[in-house]
Amino acid sequence: xxxxxxxxxxxxxxxxxxxxxxxxxxxxxxxxxxxxxxxxxxxxxxxxxxxxxxxxxxxxxxxxxxxxxxxxxxxxxxxxxxxxxxxxxxxxxxxxxxxxxxxxxxxxxxxxxxxxxxxxxxxxxxxxxxxxxxxxxxxxxxxxxxxxxxxxxxxxxxxxxxxxxxxxxxxxxxxxxxxxxxxxxxxxxxxxxxxxxxxxxxxxxxxxxxxxxxxxxxxxxxxxxxxxxxxxxxxxxxxxxxxxxxxxxxxxx
Amino acid sequence: xxxxxxxxxxxxxxxxxxxxxxxxxxxxxxxxxxxxxxxxxxxxxxxxxxxxxxxxxxxxxxxxxxxxxxxxxxxxxxxxxxxxxxxxxxxxxxxxxxxxxxxxxxxxxxxxxxxxxxxxxxxxxxxxxxxxxxxxxxxxxxxxxxxxxxxxxxxxxxxxxxxxxxxxxxxxxxxxxxxxxxxxxxxxxxxxxxxxxxxxxxxxxxxxxxxxxxxxxxxxxxxxxxxxxxxxxxxxxxxxxxxxxxxxxxxxxxxxxxxxxxxxxxxxxxxxxxxxxxxxxxxxxxxxxxxxxxxxxxxxxxxxxxxxxxxxxxxxxxxxxxxxxxxxxxxxxxxxxxxxxxxxxxxxxxxxxxxxxxxxxxxxxxxxxxxxxxxxxxxxxxxxxxxxxxxxxxxxxxxxxxxxxxxxxxxxxxxxxxxxxxxxxxxxxxxxxxxxxxxxxxxxxxxxxxxxxxxxxxxxxxxxxxxxxxxx
Ligand SMILES: Nc1ncnc2c1ncn2[C@@H]1O[C@H](COP(=O)(O)OP(=O)(O)O)[C@@H](O)[C@H]1O
Ligand SMILES: [Mg+2]
Numbered sequence: 001x002x003x004x005x006x007x008x009x010x011x012x013x014x015x016x017x018x019x020x021x022x023x024x025x026x027x028x029x030x031x032x033x034x035x036x037x038x039x040x041x042x043x044x045x046x047x048x049x050x051x052x053x054x055x056x057x058x059x060x061x062x063x064x065x066x067x068x069x070x071x072x073x074x075x076x077x078x079x080x081x082x083x084x085x086x087x088x089x090x091x092x093x094x095x096x097x098x099x100x101x102x103x104x105x106x107x108x109x110x111x112x113x114x115x116x117x118x119x120x121x122x123x124x125x126x127x128x129x130x131x132x133x134x135x136x137x138x139x140x141x142x143x144x145x146x147x148x149x150x151x152x153x154x155x156x157x158x159x160x161x162x163x164x165x166x167x168x169x170x171x172x173x174x175x176x177x178x179x180x181x182x183x184x185x186x187x188x189x190x191x192x193x194x195x196x197x198x199x200x201x202x203x204x205x206x207x208x209x210x211x212x213x214x215x216x217x218x219x220x221x222x223x224x225x226x227x228x229x230x231x232x233x234x235x236x237x238x239x240x241x242x243x244x245x246x247x248x249x250x251x252x253x
Numbered sequence: 254x255x256x257x258x259x260x261x262x263x264x265x266x267x268x269x270x271x272x273x274x275x276x277x278x279x280x281x282x283x284x285x286x287x288x289x290x291x292x293x294x295x296x297x298x299x300x301x302x303x304x305x306x307x308x309x310x311x312x313x314x315x316x317x318x319x320x321x322x323x324x325x326x327x328x329x330x331x332x333x334x335x336x337x338x339x340x341x342x343x344x345x346x347x348x349x350x351x352x353x354x355x356x357x358x359x360x361x362x363x364x365x366x367x368x369x370x371x372x373x374x375x376x377x378x379x380x381x382x383x384x385x386x387x388x389x390x391x392x393x394x395x396x397x398x399x400x401x402x403x404x405x406x407x408x409x410x411x412x413x414x415x416x417x418x419x420x421x422x423x424x425x426x427x428x429x430x431x432x433x434x435x436x437x438x439x440x441x442x443x444x445x446x447x448x449x450x451x452x453x454x455x456x457x458x459x460x461x462x463x464x465x466x467x468x469x470x471x472x473x474x475x476x477x478x479x480x481x482x483x484x485x486x487x488x489x490x491x492x493x494x495x496x497x498x499x500x501x502x503x504x505x506x507x508x509x510x511x512x513x514x515x516x517x518x519x520x521x522x523x524x525x526x527x528x529x530x531x532x533x534x535x536x537x538x539x540x541x542x543x544x545x546x547x548x549x550x551x552x553x554x555x556x557x558x559x560x561x562x563x564x565x566x567x568x569x570x571x572x573x574x575x576x577x578x579x580x581x582x583x584x585x586x587x588x589x590x591x592x593x594x595x596x597x598x599x600x601x602x603x604x605x606x607x608x609x610x611x612x613x614x615x616x617x618x619x620x621x622x623x624x625x626x627x628x629x630x631x632x633x634x635x636x637x638x639x640x641x642x643x644x645x646x647x648x649x650x651x652x653x654x655x656x657x658x659x660x661x662x663x664x665x666x667x668x669x670x671x672x673x674x675x676x677x678x679x680x681x682x683x684x685x686x687x688x689x690x691x692x693x694x695x696x697x698x699x700x701x702x703x704x705x706x707x708x709x710x711x712x713x714x715x716x717x718x719x720x721x722x723x724x725x
Contacts, residue, residue: 050680074679083680090677093668094695103691104681141695158681 001066002028004049004082004166004197009060011041011048018044020222022060024199026166031198033208033233036219037241042201043087046170050084051077064166079108081165085155085172087201091143097154098124098138101161108162127160131187148175156187167191168199173207185210205237220249286336289313292438295341299407299441302414312427312437319431327584329555333529338501340439340472396454402447403458406474409445416447420478424507424537424563432557433533436472436505443473443504448483448514457486457519457705475506479514479542486517488708500554501529508536508544512566515543521708523715524553526583532558535590538598540566547704548575549712550585551719559617561590564598564629571600574704576697576712578719579612588617588649593629593659604635605697608646609719618650622659629659637667638696640689668696690720 004026011019018041026032036042048055049062051074062070069077092100101124106115125135131153143151152172159167169188173181188211192198200211208216208230216232217224220241225248226232236244284291292313296306321330396403402413409417427437448454479485489506502524510516516536524530530553536544546560562571573589585608591600606614616635637646648665670692678688693716694701701709 050676052676073685074676075682075684078680078682086677086680090671090674092674092678092692092695094698095691100678100681100691103683103687107682107684107687162681 003063003065004199005061005063006045006049007061007063009045009048009062010058011044011060012056012058013044013054017058018055018222019048022223024217024224026197026199028165028197029194030214031192031200031211033211033213033216033230034199034201034219034224035203035205035216035233035236038203040219041222042219043170046084046087046168046199046201049077049082049168050074075107078104078162078164083159083162083164083167085152085159085167085169087170087174089143089151089155091141091146093141093144095142096139097142097157100142101158104158104162124161127157130190131157131160132183133157149177149180152176153180153184156184160187160191163191165195166197166199168201170201171203172200173202173204181207182210205233208233218244218248220244225249285339287313287316287338287340287435287439291340295439295441298341301407301410304418305410308422308427309438309440312434315428316431316434316438319428319434321431326557327555327586329584330529330531333501335435341441396458399452399454400449401452401454402445404445406440406443406445406476409476413445413447416478417445417476420507420509421476422507424509425505425533425535429533432503432531433505436474436503436533439472440474440505441472443475443506444477444487445475446477446485446487448477448479448485450480451482452480453482453484454486457488457517459488471502473504475504476509477507477516477518478509479511479516481512482514483511484515486519486705488519488521488705500527502531503529504532504534506532506534508534510536510538510542510544510569512539513541514539515545517545517547518560519547519705519708521549521551521712521715522553523551524556526552526554526580528553530556530558532556534558534560535563536561536571537563537565538569538571540595541568542566543570543572545572546574546589547708548573548587549708550575550577550587551715552578552580553583553585555584555586557586559588559590559619561592561619562600563592563594564600565594566598567595568597569595570598573602573604574700575604576700577604577606577614578693578716579606579608579614580719581610581612584613584615586615586617588615588619589633590619591621591631593620593622593626593631596627597629598626599630600632602631602633602635603700604633605638605700606635606646607638607640607693607696609640611645613645613647615647616649616665620651620661621653622661627658631661633661633663635665636696637665638693639667639669640693686721687717690717693720 006022006024009019009022010017022045034042044055048057051072057070061068064080064082067080069080069082102115102120105120109115124138128135128137133153143154146154152175155172172184176184200207200213202208213230216228216230218226218236225244289310292309293306296309323330393403402416410421422437425433427434446458477485477487508516508518534546538544544562548558548560550556550558560573564571571591575587577585577587579585585606588604589602591602593600600620602618604616606616608614614637618633620631620633622629633650635648639646646667650663670689674692675685675688678691679685683691694713701712
C-alpha cells in the first residue's frame with residue numbers, strides 16, 4: 001500500500017510506442033534512480049504519472065498508495081501526493097514565486113480556509129535559506145529569465161513547500177554547476193524520510209554521488225532492462241550505454 | 254407622484270423572454286425610436302433651458318447624417334437597430350421586476366462578489382432606486398465645505414451653467430463620432446463635477462454614491478472640471494455584472510484639467526454579453542496638468558472605447574492604462590488617443606488585452622505630434638494574451654510624429670497561455686480555471702499595481718470568475 005506502483009504500462013504518442021510494458025515499484029522511504037540514454041522515455045514516464053494528456057495510455061496501471069491515478073486530472077494527482085520536478089520548468093510571466101506556491105498551497109485547503117500568511121512566509125524563507133536562494137527571489141516571476149540552475153532550485157523549493165508523498169525528479173541535475181548540485185542534493189536529502197518515496201531520473205551518475213539511491217534502474221527503449229544497487233550507476237558511468245545495450249538488451253532480445 | 258405608482262403597476266414583465274414591456278403612453282417614457290419629438294420630449298421632462306434643447310436637436314441632426322463607422326470598425330454595429338431602442342425612461346419607472354426574475358448565475362456572481370443585499374437588487378435592476386442617500390449626503394456635505402460640486406448632468410446644467418456650460422461638449426464635440434452625437438441628443442444621468450482651485454480631494458469620488466437609475470442609464474453624460482491645481486480621482490462602474498435589457502450603452506465623458514490640475518478617471522465595467530458599449534471619453538490637459546485614464550473592460554458584445562487626452566498646454570501629461578478581456582462571442586475594440594498640441598508634453602499608453610476562446614481583442618491607438626512641437630514624448634505598449642487557439646487579436650497603432658526632439662516608443666507583444674504552462678500549474682495542484690486565472694493575473698500584474706488597491710482586488714476576483722467560467 002505504501003508504494004508508488006507502475007504496472008505493465010504501455011504508452012504511445014501519435015501511434016508510436018514509447019513505454020513498453022514498463023513496471024516499477026517505489027516504496028516509501030526509498031530513493032530509486034532511473035537512468036537511461038536520451039529519448040528512451042524517461043520524461044514520458046514522468047509526465048504520464050503526473051497526468052499529462054498528450055500521451056495515450058494503451059494499458060497498464062499506476063497506483064499511488066493503492067489508488068489508481070491513471071486518467072485523473074493533473075491537479076487531482078498532485079493533491080493525491082505526487083510531485084514532478086520538471087526537466088524543463090515553464091515560465092509563468094507576472095506570477096511571483098511566492099504567490100504561485102501560495103496558490104498551490106491554498107488549492108490544498110478545504111473551501112473557506114485560508115493560508116496563514118505569516119507562517120507561510122516564515123516557512124518559505126526558511127526553505128529558501130537552506131537552498132541558498134536570495135529572498136528577493138520570491139518577488140520574481142516564476143522561472144522567467146531564470147538561469148537553468150535557478151529554475152531547478154525553484155523546482156526543489158516548490159517540492160519542499162508542497163511536501164508530497166512521492167517526488168519524481170526529472171533530470172534535476174542538468175544545468176546545475178557543482179555547488180548548486182550540492183545545495184539541491186542537500187535539499188533533497190533533507191526531505192528523505194520513511195514517509196516519502198523518490199524517483200530520481202538522471203542521465204549522469206554524478207548526481208547519485210550526492211543523492212545516494214537505494215536502487216538504480218537502467219532504462220532502454222521504453223522499459224527497465226536492468227536494476228541494481230548504487231554501484232550499478234558507477235558501472236554505467238564508466239562503461240557507457242552501449243554496454244547496457246550489448247549486455248542486457250541484445251541478451252533479452 | 255401617485256401617477257407613478259399607478260404606472261408602475263402597468264409595467265408588464267415578460268418573464269418568458271426575460272425582458273420588459275412598458276406601456277407606450279408612459280408619462281416619463283420617450284417611446285421607442287429616435288426623432289425630434291423624442292428629443293424635445295426628453296428636454297421637456299428635464300425642464301431644460303432652451304440652449305440645451307438646441308444643443309440636443311443639433312446633435313440629432315448630426316447623428317442622422319453621420320454614417321456608421323463600419324468601414325473600419327466591427328460590422329456587428331450594423332446590428333444596432335436605432336428605431337427599436339427606448340431612449341429615455343425617467344427614474345420613477347425603470348425596471349420593477351422581481352428578484353426571482355434575475356437569472357441564477359447573476360445572483361451567484363453577486364454573492365461571490367460579496368455585494369450587499371440592497372445593492373444587489375439595485376444592480377440587477379430589480380430596484381429602481383438604491384438608497385445610498387445617507388452616505389451620499391454626508392459626503393456631499395464634506396465636499397461642499399471645499400466648494401466641490403458633485404451633481405447629475407441635469408442638475409449641473411440647470412444650477413451651474415456658468416461653470417459647466419463653457420466646457421460642455423467642448424472636449425468632445427457633438428460631431429466627433431456618430432455615438433457622441435447620439436449621446437448629445439439623448440443624454441441623461443452621469444456626473445457633473447467641479448473641483449475648485451487648489452482643492453485636492455484625498456478620497457476618490459465614486460459614481461457609486463450617486464447610484465440611481467439615471468446614473469446607470471444608457472446615455473450618461475459626465476463632465477469633470479478640475480480647476481487650477483486641483484486634484485481628483487473618480488471611479489466609475491462596478492464590478493457586478495450589469496444585467497440589463499438595454500442593449501446599447503453610449504456614454505460621453507469629458508474631463509477638463511486646468512493648469513497644474515490632475516484628474517484620474519477609473520473605470521471597471523463588466524457588461525452582460527448582449528450589450529453594445531460604445532463610449533467616447535476624452536480629457537483636456539492644460540499647462541502642467543495631468544489626465545490619466547484607467548480603463549478595464551470585461552464582457553459586452555462589442556465595446557468600442559478609445560480614451561484620449563488632448564495635451565493642450567506646455568508640459569501636460571496624459572496616460573491611458575487599459576485592460577480588456579474578451580470571452581467567447583465578445584469583441585473588445587479599445588485603445589487610446591493622444592493629441593500633443595504643445596511643447597514638452599508627454600503621454601503614456603499601456604494596453605493589455607486578453608482573448609479567450611472565440612473572444613476577440615483589437616487595439617487602436619492614435620498618437621499625434623505635429624511638426625512644430627518640441628520635446629514631446631510618447632510611450633506605447635500593447636500586449637495581448639491569447640487563451641485557446643481561436644482567439645484573435647489585432648493591433649492598429651497609428652503614430653504620426655514629425656518635428657524635432659520628439660520621441661515615440663512603441664512596443665507590442667502577443668503571447669499565449671500554452672497547454673504546457675497550464676499542465677505545469679496543474680501539477681502543483683491548481684485547477685485548470687485557477688491556472689488560467691493565475692496566468693491572466695500575471696499578465697496584467699504590473700499594470701494592476703497602478704490601480705487603487707480596492708479596484709485591483711475586485712478586478713482580480715472578476716478575472717478569477719471569468720476564467721473559471723471559461724473552462725469547459
Ligand atoms: N509530445 C511528444 N510528441 C512526440 N513525440 C514525443 C513527445 N514526447 C516524447 N516524444 C518522443 O518519445 C520518445 C521519448 O522521449 P522522452 O520521454 O522525452 O525521453 P527521455 O526523457 O528519456 O530523453 C522520444 O523519441 C521523443 O521524441
Ligand atoms: Mg527527458
